[in-house]
Amino acid sequence: xxxxxxxxxxxxARFWRENRAEAALRERCVVPPEEYECxxxxxxxxxxxxxxxxxERIRQMAADIREAERRQRETVQAALQKYCSFFLNCAQLQxxxxxxxxxxxxxxxxxxxxxxSYGAEQPGPSGIQTGPDLAWMESGQALTFIGHQxxxxxxxxxxxxxxxxxxxxxxxxxxxxxxxxxLKQKExxxxxxxxxxxxxxxxxxxxxxxDSWLPSFxxxxxxGRRWQSR
Amino acid sequence: MSFLLxxxxxxxxxxxxxxxxxxxxxxxxxxRDSDAVCLQLDxxxxxxAHDLSKMxxxxxxxxxxxxxxxxxxxxxxxxxxxxxxxxxxxxVDYGSPDHTKFVGSFKTKQDFIDLIEVIYRGAxxxxxxxxxxxxxxxxxxxxxLYQGI
Numbered sequence: 001x002x003x004x005x006x007x008x009x010x011x012x013a014r015f016w017r018e019n020r021a022e023a024a025l026r027e028r029c030v031v032p033p034e035e036y037e038c039x040x041x042x043x044x045x046x047x048x049x050x051x052x053x054x055x056e057r058i059r060q061m062a063a064d065i066r067e068a069e070r071r072q073r074e075t076v077q078a079a080l081q082k083y084c085s086f087f088l089n090c091a092q093l094q095x096x097x098x099x100x101x102x103x104x105x106x107x108x109x110x111x112x113x114x115x116x117s118y119g120a121e122q123p124g125p126s127g128i129q130t131g132p133d134l135a136w137m138e139s140g141q142a143l144t145f146i147g148h149q150x151x152x153x154x155x156x157x158x159x160x161x162x163x164x165x166x167x168x169x170x171x172x173x174x175x176x177x178x179x180x181x182x183l184k185q186k187e188x189x190x191x192x193x194x195x196x197x198x199x200x201x202x203x204x205x206x207x208x209x210x211d212s213w214l215p216s217f218x219x220x221x222x223x224g225r226r227w228q229s230r
Numbered sequence: 231m232s233f234l235l236x237x238x239x240x241x242x243x244x245x246x247x248x249x250x251x252x253x254x255x256x257x258x259x260x261x262r263d264s265d266a267v268c269l270q271l272d273x274x275x276x277x278x279a280h281d282l283s284k285m286x287x288x289x290x291x292x293x294x295x296x297x298x299x300x301x302x303x304x305x306x307x308x309x310x311x312x313x314x315x316x317x318x319x320x321x322v323d324y325g326s327p328d329h330t331k332f333v334g335s336f337k338t339k340q341d342f343i344d345l346i347e348v349i350y351r352g353a354x355x356x357x358x359x360x361x362x363x364x365x366x367x368x369x370x371x372x373x374x375l376y377q378g379i
Binding site for chain 2: 142143144145146147148149150151154155156159161162163187191194195197198199200201203205
């Protein structure tokens with residue numbers, strides 16, 4: 001503390017000179033060492049107190065999240081069990097698989113009695129909208145989950161599309177035009193009538209692409225400017 | 231009497247379809263023939279295929295037979311339907327988080343027909359992504375699982 005005092009005074013004086021502040025104010029701004037010590041001590045105490053409070057807060061948040069997750073898991077389990085036993089009941093009542101399952105497959109217990117009248121002959125699914133729209137979404141659309149697709153790259157990351165990887169060798173090298181070629185020529189005449197600005201109008205079917213060629217896909221998850229997605 | 235939809239059973243066949251189908255929307259249904267929701271969707275596809283034959287070509291693809299594509303398109307739920315035009319993957323904004331494919335089945339045949347028309351017209355005008363005409367209430371809801379988050 002002793003060594004600090006003269007330096008503090010010197011620096012204050014210099015600051016005053018450089019910024020041409022009012023000299024009278026300077027004495028008031030010099031901090032006595034005792035006050036400084038006191039400040040240091042209170043600072044340490046306050047800091048420790050703050051850290052303790054923050055830790056407590058975070059710990060509480062973690063406990064809340066764990067609790068919420070536990071409750072979620074239990075709810076899902078309970079619902080799943082109900083759904084499973086329910087589904088088993090429905091499965092027992094159906095005698096043959098139908099093309100258009102629709103909402104009638106798992107409608108409430110009053111429903112399955114009608115199932116036998118809806119045979120495989122029923123026209124499109126629009127003919128079977130007997131239940132509420134919600135039923136179509138929930139029971140009819142229980143999508144089969146086939147697992148995470150863990151790979152280095154996919155369509156979202158802009159990886160090379162599989163149809164552009166040349167691995168297998170091409171068969172049949174014919175020489176000269178064939179009947180198919182003639183038909184293709186006729187098709188090309190029709191092509192000229194199509195709008196020139198359509199997607200892929202300039203698709204060069206004959207060009208070969210090297211190994212490192214990549215189309216520009218991606219930008220699905222919003223990295224980069226919008227124009228870059230083309 | 232439904233139109234039998236052609237199937238693609240190898241990567242090579244899928245490659246061939248993508249590269250050779252010209253001036254029409256290529257519809258690839260990824261799924262399994264025996265799956266319930268796939269059956270619903272396949273029925274809609276089969277019944278509309280003939281009417282849409284001027285605008286679209288439809289193929290069924292078994293996810294087990296083409297793991298390369300299942301992984302490339304990050305297919306976690308089946309059925310998932312992907313659209314192409316002249317070798318270019320077409321994206322559609324359905325109001326769901328994933329624009330690269332349609333997950334689940336359509337509620338009506340008309341929904342699918344409308345979607346194909348919108349994709350076809352968009353492609354003709356040079357658009358790589360179009361907005362789906364289907365009512366968002368009729369789009370199946372699913373949880374998009376983010377990896378590693």
